[in-house]
Amino acid sequence: MKHGLAIAPTSPTLRPITRVEDLVSQGLVTVDAGEALQPVVDRFQLRITPEIAALIERDTADGPIRSQFIPDERELIIQANELKDPIGDDAHSPVRGITHRYPDRVLLKPTHLCQVYCRFCFRREKVGSGAEQLSDAELDVALAYIADHPEIFEVILTGGDPFVLSDRRLAKIFDGLQSIPHVAVVRLHTRVATVDPDRITPDLIRILRRRFATWIGVHVNHVSELTTAASDAIARLVDAGFPLVSQTVLLRGVNDRVDTLTDLMRALVRLRVKPYYLHHLDFAEGTSHFRVPLDVGKRLVADLRGQLTGLAQPTYILDIPGGFGKVPIEPDWVEKVSERHYRVRDWQGRIHDYEDI
Ligand SMILES: *Cc1c(COP(=O)(O)O)cnc(C)c1O
Ligand code: SF4
Numbered sequence: 001m002k003h004g005l006a007i008a009p010t011s012p013t014l015r016p017i018t019r020v021e022d023l024v025s026q027g028l029v030t031v032d033a034g035e036a037l038q039p040v041v042d043r044f045q046l047r048i049t050p051e052i053a054a055l056i057e058r059d060t061a062d063g064p065i066r067s068q069f070i071p072d073e074r075e076l077i078i079q080a081n082e083l084k085d086p087i088g089d090d091a092h093s094p095v096r097g098i099t100h101r102y103p104d105r106v107l108l109k110p111t112h113l114c115q116v117y118c119r120f121c122f123r124r125e126k127v128g129s130g131a132e133q134l135s136d137a138e139l140d141v142a143l144a145y146i147a148d149h150p151e152i153f154e155v156i157l158t159g160g161d162p163f164v165l166s167d168r169r170l171a172k173i174f175d176g177l178q179s180i181p182h183v184a185v186v187r188l189h190t191r192v193a194t195v196d197p198d199r200i201t202p203d204l205i206r207i208l209r210r211r212f213a214t215w216i217g218v219h220v221n222h223v224s225e226l227t228t229a230a231s232d233a234i235a236r237l238v239d240a241g242f243p244l245v246s247q248t249v250l251l252r253g254v255n256d257r258v259d260t261l262t263d264l265m266r267a268l269v270r271l272r273v274k275p276y277y278l279h280h281l282d283f284a285e286g287t288s289h290f291r292v293p294l295d296v297g298k299r300l301v302a303d304l305r306g307q308l309t310g311l312a313q314p315t316y317i318l319d320i321p322g323g324f325g326k327v328p329i330e331p332d333w334v335e336k337v338s339e340r341h342y343r344v345r346d347w348q349g350r351i352h353d354y355e356d357i
Pocket of ligand 1 (some may be wrong): 087099101102105106107156190327
């Protein structure tokens with residue numbers, strides 16, 4: 001809408017890409033490659049914003065932005081260990097739009113639409129389907145569920161991407177949450193601040209500012225996503241007083257190197273965003289070409305520990321398949337050798353004996 005109306009509506013480069021034809025006409029894939037991608041796009045939605053398309057134009061053939069957003073024939077390879085609901089959202093859904101897995105917090109998913117569809121998304125079976133928008137009545141039921149559960153301290157708006165909602169719809173949700181006294185924190189997880197930075201407007205910021213603490217989690221996987229426009233959008237949110245955290249998915253060929261992760265985490269801290277989670281990739285269908293072995297991930301985060309300020313350290317996270325929750329994956333720093341004796345590895349790999357009380 002913003003791109004269509006506010007800025008030159010005739011320029012095809014200013015509209016999101018949603019079809020293989022658009023990829024071809026914008027020169028992002030060849031005609032032949034486009035034909036081979038049609039079955040992929042029939043299976044998993046395609047959407048790329050103009051901001052991301054501009055980054056892809058400058059990227060190499062297997063570069064970090066291209067591979068996150070341009071469909072790939074390998075997505076049609078579904079492995080036996082891959083699941084439609086890899087983290088078991090459905091197992092903990094008491095009413096439509098709510099996932100209540102931990103006592104003190106719920107996910108509220110008002111939409112399954114996003115501004116971009118990431119080729120590795122853990123909810124790729126759900127995202128992109130218009131039918132998965134909560135109706136007004138369903139939203140009321142979801143809010144009533146939260147109101148009925150005083151143990152809920154935090155509501156996490158995710159989806160989909162909550163910032164694809166209109167101001168009116170977001171205001172309705174925030175008004176509803178505001179009227180539930182035990183909701184102390186509302187967190188939004190979004191890619192919009194970086195992939196559609198114009199969405200971060202003064203009106204939006206006014207809607208988010210409430211009696212509860214509004215936290216914002218931005219999903220960023222590579223430093224080149226932090227363009228000037230994206231950085232400015234992040235600065236508007238931080239300047240408005242919202243604490244920002246980041247989430248990164250560890251992806252083969254995108255960010256599975258110490259220097260790449262270092263650049264990203266430093267850039268985030270410089271933008272006043274606290275690196276929060278580095279996610280081990282979930283077993284979503286057709287994502288095997290992105291997988292990094294857990295041992296490799298452990299080595300990467302151990303190396304980051306020596307390389308980077310503590311402010312820039314994310315927690316490496318595994319979401320246990322089946323809906324059992326998230327656990328941190330730590331490098332093997334401390335090994336118990338006997339009753340009070342431990343062997344501790346420092347950041348340079350040297351081993352020290354430690355005698356506990
Ligand atoms: C990831 C997740 C959360 C949030 O977990 P934090 O560790 O608090 O970031 C909450 N509920 C569900 C169902 C989740 O998958
Ligand atoms: S923005 Fe988030 S929910 Fe949407 S496709 Fe990407 S990873 Fe999935």
